[in-house]
Amino acid sequence: MNVHADTKERVEKLQGLGSSRKRVEDARFTQGAGNYVDDIKLPGMLFGDFARSPYGHARIKSINKDAALAVPGVVAVLTAEDLKPLNLHYMPTLAGDVQAVLADEKVLFQNQEVAFIVAEDRYIAADAADLVEVEYEELPALVDAFKAMDDDAPLLREDIKDKMEGAHGPRKHHNHIFHWEEGDEAGANQALADAEVTVEEMITYQRVHPCPLETCGCVASMDKINGKLTLWGTFQAPHAVRTVASLITNIPEHNIRVVSPDIGGGFGNKVGVYAGYICAAVASIVTGVPIKWVEDRIENLSTTAFARDYHMTGKLAATRDGRITGLHCHVLADHGAFDACADPTKFPAGFFHICTGSYDIPVAYCGVDGVYTNKAPGGVAYRCSFRVTEAAYMIERMIDVLARKLDMDPAELRMKNFIRKEQFPYTSALGWEYDSGDYHTAMDKALESVDYKALRAEQQENRAAFERGDTRKLMGIGVAFFTEIVGAGPVKNCDILGLGMFDSCEIRIHPTGSAIARLGTISQGQGHATTFAQILATEIGIPAEDITLEEGDTDTAPYGLGTYGSRSTPVAGAATAMAGRKIRAKAQMIAAYLLEVHEGDLEWDVDRFQVKGNPDAHKTMKEIAFASYNQAIPGLEPGLEAVSYYDPPNMTYPFGAYICVVDIDVDTGVTDVRSFYALDDCGTRINPMIIEGQVHGGLTEALAIAMGQDISYDEIGNIRGGSLLDFFLPTAVETPLWQTDHTTTPSPHHPIGAKGVGESPNVGGVPAFSNAVHDAFAHKGLTHTQMPHDHWRVWETARKLGLTG
C-alpha cells in the first residue's frame, strides 16, 4: 500500500470536514423514537392550560374561578393575584422590558394569558379554562403602528406610564419604546441633497411567525425534598433559561436543571421565555408535582414570538451612472404590547445596521423607533440573525427601485456597487467589519449558471407576446445579493440580559479512543450531533462515528448561549475546534514521550503523530488515548480532556446570490415559481448534504413569507391568520425545486473558516421572490408594493396598472 492511498483511506474513515456524512440523529426520528417535550411523562404529572383574553385591549373588572375550580380533577387556578406575592406576575423580557405572566388588571392583546388552570389531564384543564369567568370592559385598541404616537392614542402600558426612561433611553410618548440610531444622519442627508438621482420608498416587512411544526411547551418538576427544580422544554438557549429562572425565582442556580430534549424546529420561536414556562414552574413549586404545559397551534401563532413587523423608509442617493452615494433609512418598529424582542442588549433593533448590504456605500444613517400596539409580543429572529432579514429586504428592494429609476439592469447595478474583494476586511459606513467576501465572483457564477442574458431576452419576448394578446402571463426575474451577519458574538458588544454571547465545548477522550463532546448549543434539526463530530474528527483524528455529541442539559453541558442567529457553527463550532486543538496539544506531548523524541520532531498526520521523515514511527490518537489514562507520563496529569469557551473576535459574514424566475397570471394573480437558483458562500463547508438541506428549508420558509404569510389584526385587535387554515405554510405541491450552488470564501478569523448558513436562504430568499414579482411589472412602471405577494395583492397590482380587471 502506498502512503498516499493509505492517507486517503484514513481521511475518509474520519468522516470529518467536508464529508456528506449521514446523520446520526435520523435513526431515532425515522422510527418514532424521538423524545420531544410532549413525549415526556412523569409519575403524578398534572397539565396546565390557559384561560385567554378574547379582546385586544380591555380592563379586567373581575375574575371568578369558582366554576373552574368546581370541575372534578382541577387542582388549581392561578391568576395575577396569586403570582403577585411571589413577585412573578411580571417577568423580564429579553429586551429589558417586563411582560405580564398573567394579565394584571388589563389585557393588551388577544389571547393574552389571564388564568392558568392546573388539572389531572389536558381534557379537564381545557374544560375548566372555558369556565373561568372574566368580566371585561373593552378599551379602544391600537393596531396601526403609525398612530401609536398620536396625541390621542390610547395608553396601553399603564404599568410603565410614568417611566419615561426606557431600557434604551428616553421615551417620547406613552406608547414609545425606544429610539435608536447609527451612522451619520447629516452626511446621509447631504448626500441625498447633492445627488443626481434619489429614490425613496416605504417598505413594510409584514408581521409573520416562525411556526415550527412543534409548538412551545415545557415540563416543570420541583423536587421538594432535594430542593431541585428541573425544567424540560423547547428552549433554544437552555443555559440562559437556567440563569434567568434562578434570577426570577431566587432558587440557587445549582438547584435548577434545564433540559432541552429533541426540539421540533425552532426558527427563533423558542428563544424567548413564555408565560407558560413560568406558570408551569410556579405550579410545580406550589404543588410539588410535575406540571406539563404545551401550547396548541392557535396559541402558538397568536401569543408566542411573532417576527418582523417593520415599516422601513429607505432613501438612496446615486450618480446618474449608478454609483450609490448615500443611504438614509428610518424604521417604525411594531413591537406589540410588551417589548420582548430577542436582540443583544445593546442593539434594540438587532443588527439592522447591516442595511448597507453588500454595497460600498460611503455614508449611511439608520434610525429605529419602537412602539407598543395591541398585538402579541415577540420580535424574534425568524430564521435570521437579529433583524438582518428586514435589513436585507429593505436594501435589496431599494437597489431594484434605483435600478428602475436609472433604467439599469438590477444585476449590473449591484455589480457596480459591490464591495470589492480587495476591500476586505471592510468597515461599513454603519460600523461593521465585514470579514471576507468575493461578491463579484459569486454574482458572475450565478448569472452564468442561470444564463441571465437569455432569461432577459425571453422576458422581452414574453412582454411583446403579452402586448399582442398571445399570453396573459408575465415573466419576472428576481435578483438578490445578500450579506448576512451571524455568529453573535463578541462578548465585548453582544450580550443578552447581561449574559455574554460566547459558546463552549467540552471534550473527553475515553481510554479506548472514542470520545464524548458536550456543547452549550442545542440542535433543533440542524444536525449538530453529526456536524460537530465532523469538526472534531478532523481536529483530533478520531472517526466521527466514535464521537458522541451531547447538548441541552445544563447539568452536564458547559455554559453557552444557545442556538439561534446562525451562531452555532461560528461560535460553538469554533469552540469545538479550539477544544480539539487543546486535546491535540496534550496528545503531542504524550506521543513525544512514547516515541522518545522531542515534541518538535513530530508532525500531525490525519489521525496520528509521526516522526518527521519517518512515518513508520508514529502513535495513533487511539494509542495516545490509552496511554494517557494508563501510563505514568512524567510531568503530565493522567487523562485526555479539554474545554474551550470561545469568544469570537468578530461576527462572520456569509453571503449569496439568488435568482428567481416567476410567471404571473395577471387575471388571477396566481404566481408560479418557475425556477430558483441559490448560490451560498458560507465559508468552509462542514457537511455539504446538511448545508443543501438547510438551504432548501430556508428557501421554502422565504417562499412562504414573501408569497403568503401575514399575521394581521382587525381594527378592534382580533388576530387574522391565526391558524394553519390561513397562515401560509406551503405543501410539497406549492414548493418548487430548488437549485443550489456555492463558492467558498473562508472566514479569516474562524478557526476552521466556517461562517454559518442556516439562515442565509431566508435572508436572501425573501427579496429574491419579491424582486421577481416586482420585476414582472417593472416595464409597466411598478416600483414597490407591499408583501405578501399573495394572489389577490398581485392581482390588485396588475389591476392598478391597467392589465386586468
Next chain:
Amino acid sequence: MSKIDVKMTVNGKAVETKTEPRTLLIHLLREDLNLTGPHIGCDTSHCGACTVDLNGKSVKSCTVFAAQAEGAEITTIEGIAKPDGTLHALQEAFRQHHGLQCGFCTPGMITRAYRLLQENPNPTEEEIRYGISGNLCRCTGYQNIVKSIQAAAEELSVKEAAE
C-alpha cells in the same frame, strides 16, 4: 361522561382500553399506549404530523375519535419496521437522502409515504408531491423527502422483482 370500551389492533397487537368518547385517537395512542411517534402539530387537520394508517388508509389521528377506531387495525411509525427490527426501505431512504431535519414531521411523513407506495408503487415526482400534500414540513423544503420516497420506491420494486 362515562368511559367506553375500545378495542383495536395497533401495530399487530390487540389493544383493549377504557376511554372517554371524546378522546382523540392521537391522545389514546400517545398517552395510553405510549406510542409517541405520531405528533400533534396543528390540531386542525392541516399538518399531518399525526398521520397513522387506519384500516389500510392514511388518516390524521388528531381528527378521529378513538371511539371511531373501535375494531380498527392501526399502524403507527412504531409498526413500520419489521418485527425483527429491520428498517423499512423508507426509513433507510430518509436517512440516506437527508429527508428529515428536526424529525417532528417525519413519523407522519413516513407513515403516509408507506401507504402511498402501496397505493402507487411507482409514483412520479408530481404524484409524490400530491401524495404527501397533507403533510407539512418546515425544515426540508420537501425536495429531499421526495427524493427519499423515490429511492424507497425503487428499492422496494427491486426487492419485489427479486422475490
Next chain:
Amino acid sequence: MIPGSFDYHRPTSVDEAVGLLAGHAGNALILAGGHSLIPMMKLRMAMPEHLIDIQDIASLSSIEVSGPQIEIGANVTQAELIASEDLEQHCPILRETSLQIADPQIRNVGTLGGNVANGDPGNDMPAIMQLLDATYVLSGPDGSREVKARDFYEAAYFTTRDEAEMLTSIRFTAPPAGHGSSYMKQKRKIGDYATAAAGVVLTMSGDTCASASIGLTNVADTPLWAEDASNALIGTTLDDAAVSAAVDAAKAITDPAADGRGPAEYRTHVAGIMVQRAIQAAHQRAN
C-alpha cells in the same frame, strides 16, 4: 384544542340513527368523516351532547349506477368517489372535484354526505350537486323525503334539513354521454377552501351548446346554481360574447365575504375567471 364531552352512539341502521337523532333532538349530531365537525368541536364552536357515528350503517356506503341513474350513499368517501370507474365513466366531474378537496388523508375519511349536508359554503360538492340538479334523500322520524340540492341551502350552516333528519343518499341523472365538464378551483394552497370555484357541465350539438349548467363554490353564504349564466350559453357556439355573458351573469349572483383570500371584489372577479376557464375546458372535453 380539546373537544367537549358527549355520548357516543354507533347505530347499524338508518332507523336506529334517526331514532337517536329524534330522541336527542337538538343535542345530537351525525358523525361521518368528522373532518368538518371535529375541528369545530375542538374549537368548541360545536358542543353536541350526542354524536351518532354512522360508519356501521352499510346501506350508506354504496355507489349505484344503473344507466344514467346514479345514487351515492351519504357515507361514501371522496377517496371512494375518486376510485369509482363507473362514476368516472358517467360523471367525471365528481373525480375532478374530489381531487381538489383537501388532501389525501382527509379524502380518505371525508364523505359526500358530510360535504353536502353541513351547509359550509366552502365545501365543493354542493355546487356540483346543484349543477347536476341532484336530489338529497333525507330520513326522519316520519319516513324519508327528497329535497333538491338547489332548494336545500338557506344560509351558511343552515339548510332545510330538520335536526331530527339525516341525509342518507344523493341521487342524480348523469349528464348524457359526450358531455363536457370541468371544475376550476382557485385556492391558496392544498387544503384551502376556494377563493372561488366554478363547475360546468355542458353538451354540444354540433357547434351549438345544447345544454349547460354552472355551479359556484364559496362566493356567497350558500353554494350557487348559476341559472342565468347557464342559460346564457345554451343555443350559442360558446363564442366570446356568450362566454362573457355567462361570466357576467355568474358574477352578478355572487356575494362573497372578504377574508384572507382577498376582498369581496377580488373573489367575485376570480369567480368570473373560474367560470370562463371551466366553460373553455368543458367545451374542449365535449363531443
